[in-house]
Amino acid sequence: MTIEQATLPAASQKLDRVLFGDNQFFGVNHMSEEKARAQSMRFQHADDIMAVLDDALDAGVTTFMCTTHDRIGEIADRVRGNPDRYREFAFLPCMPYAHKYADAVTELGMLGALKRFLPEEGAMNAMLRGGKSIATKDIEGLVTLLVDAEMAMFRGTRTPVIWLQNVVSDLLLGLGFVDAFAMFANHVRSKYGAEPGFITMNLPMLLPVLERAGIDTPLVCANINKLGFRMSGGIEAYRASLEERPFRAVAMSVFASGAIPAREAIEWVFSQPNIESVVFGASSRSHIEQTVRLVREYAP
Template sequence: MNKKYSVFLGDNPFFGVNHLSQEIARNKSKNSQNFNNILAVINTALDNGVKDVVFSTHPELKNLITFLKNNSNIMERINIHPILPYAQGYVSKVNENGMMNTLKDVLGSVGFRKKIQILAKGGLGVVKNDFYDLFRVLIDIEMTKLENSKIKTVFLHDVVTDLALGLGVKKILQVFKEHIEKNYKLEVGVVTKNFPLLVSKMEEWNVNFPTVMTSFNKIGFQMNPSRESCERSLEKYDGKVIAMSVMAGGYIGLEESMKYLSSLPKISTLVIGTSSVENAKKTFSTIQNLPQQ
């Protein structure tokens, strides 16, 4: 007998992300970036008991949210768990244009009043190029994309999390946690591809995150430094773990994936992305109909 799982819908296929193949990602994105298709996939997920959606703050997210609000009542029915900041976009922009020009660019998508509020909170740090004040400003800009949405947990992007862990920069995690809790009164989580290092650093730095999204799958895909070490750290961590990459980017089938997850008693929540209604129906109905323990 299997335990009952809570399932989140992941957005990677919506925006053409596949961890195994860029070609697969491009082919999927042709279909999935059609907003009508995304709406249909989310509706199918809801019909099969999935009411939580993980969104990265992709440049197209604001347009997608506007479309969903204008063409359905779906935003009233789903819980959103954003992952931010959208690191991939900022890295290339900063390299090409510098931090201040990048900031001007992203502020261009925000209304005048909101822009003034964000810059006022950033204070002189923005002018002085203070990294942490700029970091807070980027968070605020990206949160505006989800205004008036039912936001549950705000996650720090794994690129930022793992960079902070690798460099030993405790303050990045502290600033993110404090900023979200103080200004938005929301639960804070982190995404990581090095769960053991995160667990170790949280204990060492006394910075606790109640929810962690990280990879768990049978072949150890994106489970750094190894599957075994991640499984050992799972026993030590007292918070909630949301398993991602459970099918290793499509390399493992659903049945095999669920069999592995059933061997990990502390995992009862997982995130799965899909770009088609047919696959969403099959995947989510299969998981929701697993017999309970």
């Protein structure tokens, strides 16, 4: 594949102003390991996750930006099973879920791990494609195979955007493997009719690389907050990117893991140029409702 082939046209998917994330469900907290452990214990079952998603839906949040953790497959089953309740509900899958693959490769080896995660339909064809990809170092074949495997759990649900996780985005960025971004974008658009999104911990460095890959006005999610918390390259470089680069920004870590009061955080982030959406995680109805109210107040 050449870089020029990365310019397949795709309709831009308009995002809601506020997106719901899943860090709290799987023990991810960037400020407190103790809190992360407590959250992980609380959300061991799909019923517990579903209760919080129902609170978010009742508050008007219809978009769930999530990893491809095995438990999310159970959530997708619930959504498929109640189409009236979840008619407007959308998943924004973020892939790959690195821990899942690392554990499987350790346990089963590379080919065994691929076989485990293959979609059921066309498994033999996909398996042969995976074997050929490994044997010939055909990276494009592996990219498409793994995306298809991750997307199997979302069959029959709405997935208007598919995200490349920062663990891969930033690895590709460090390796200088520009064409891999184009491979991902092309496959997401052509097979799933979805818009490709890219999560990164270094927004200023990623944007010019996506431009080189031929991805116009990319959808990019990054830490954007008043304190510069986990914003690699510094807050001024992020501001310059927001002002000067043609891309669509989704802000995460807007509260800096609780270090910024909610009103101050939301007011600041929507005072920056080019912010399309914010993604946040919460485990209580009151926190969800408060965030939604603030976004509605401050989002232009």
